[in-house]
Amino acid sequence: MSQEEFNYSFEIIQQQIQTLESYIVEHSMQQQTVEALESLATSMKNLEFFKEEMQANLKLMQLLEEELLQHNEKIIAECKVYHDLFKFAPNAYLVTNAEGIILEINYTAAALLNLLPSLLIGKSLINFVSKQERPFLLRKFKQSLNVKSVQELEVSICPRGGQAFDALLLVKPGRATSGALGALQISLHNITKYKQLAVPQQVPSLSTPVAKPNGLDGLRVLFVDDEADTRELIAAVLMQHGVEVTTVATVAEALEELERSRPDVIISDIRMPDEDGYALIRKIKALEAEKGWQIPTAALTAYLGEDRTKALNAGFQSHLHKLAAPTELIAMVAQLAGRG
Known part of the structure; x- marks a missing residue:
């Protein structure tokens, strides 16, 4: 009642x-x-x-x-x-189950595997390990659920379309964000350069060319894309090479940023709602004419059928697919900035 x-x-x-x-x-x-x-x-x-x-x-x-x-x-x-x-941490973190199925992953880890976070959820981390090491890693994952201490596992990771690297996985049992038990919390580290330093190197002679240090440190890039996942992934890849990245979601925000500062390189998605990448490049050219600037620009697209010639004719100096290997992205930025 x-x-x-x-x-x-x-x-x-x-x-x-x-x-x-x-x-x-x-x-x-x-x-x-x-x-x-x-x-x-x-x-x-x-x-x-x-x-x-x-x-x-x-x-x-x-x-x-x-x-x-x-x-x-x-x-x-x-x-x-x-x-x-967790999502925006500078270090690579992910959560899997005992079979290595990815339950959660942050942008830095996704950048190491060279795929968007949304495309990695539900996929197995085991698939990114060299075939001969997969049984070993799967066995260790299952064992880690019953071990309270942090396990250190060293394997070779093969990112999509990229070069394999030596990885150190710090694995401990825990929970997923949803609270589900039976999850493994993993910290992923690229240790290739540290292993190379551990190998005795020959002293170069005067005639031996010496490798140049990373020439992208301090380079300023403005990246325009309406998808948050893509902005964070591209930013993570570029920042790993010392690039200072500013990300915006719209053409209007990009123009506001250009009023505040002048970047060394601009990268823009083509297909965006309201105003697309072609509208942006027209406004950038008008701004360059007004201020006497010359800013290298690149088009980044998610569609294989995107017309590369159309993008270049519109004023972009370069064109790249969003799922290209990180090395291709870095090479393109270095070339546009004259630091190749």
């Missing part, structure tokens, strides 16, 4: 008692009936007290419900903070 129904029934009973009392007075009924009505009136008072107690308890329950909702909102906010810390 709802509170409104209880109140209505209570009022009906009170009205009936009052009617009976009037009837008794008018017809001088026996004393026994009068006592019974008085007893009923007492019971009604008790019911009224019970009603007031119920209302007080209802208010208390409402207060508790509000506190629980506030507490739940706080927990959700805290979970989002930790999820964002």
Whole structure:
């Protein structure tokens, strides 16, 4: 029974008692009936007290419900903070199950594997390991679920379309963000250069060419794309090579950024809502004519059928597919900036 129904029934009973009392007075009924009505009136008072107690308890329950909702909102906010810390961490992190199926992955780890995070969820990390090492890694993953300490595993990782590298995996059992047990929390590190340093090197002679240091340190790149995953992935790849990256989602935001500073290179997606990459390149050319700038620009597309010739004729100096290997992206940026 709802509170409104209880109140209505209570009022009906009170009205009936009052009617009976009037009837008794008018017809001088026996004393026994009068006592019974008085007893009923007492019971009604008790019911009224019970009603007031119920209302007080209802208010208390409402207060508790509000506190629980506030507490739940706080927990959700805290979970989002930790999820964002994981997602945008400079180190490569991922969460898998015992079979190596990727449950969660951050942008830095996705950049090492050279795929968008959304394309890696549900895929097996084992597939990115050299074939001869796959049984070993799968066995170690299953063993790690029953080991409390952090396990150090060294394997060779083969990113999509990229060059294989020596990787150190720090693996510990834990939970996924969803709270599910049976997950493995993995920190992924590219240790190729450290292993190369450990190998004795010959002292170069005067005639031996010496390798040049990374020439992209401090290079400023403006990247325009309406997809957040792509912005973060490309930024992660470029920042690994010392590039300072500014990402924006629209042509309007790109032009606002160009009012504040001049980048060394601009990379833009072609197909974007509202204004596309061709609209951007037209406005960049107009801005260059106004300010006397010359900013190298490249078109980055997700469609294999995108017309490369059309992009170059529109004013872009270069064109690359979004799923190209990181080495191709870095080479293109270096060439555009004259630091190849």
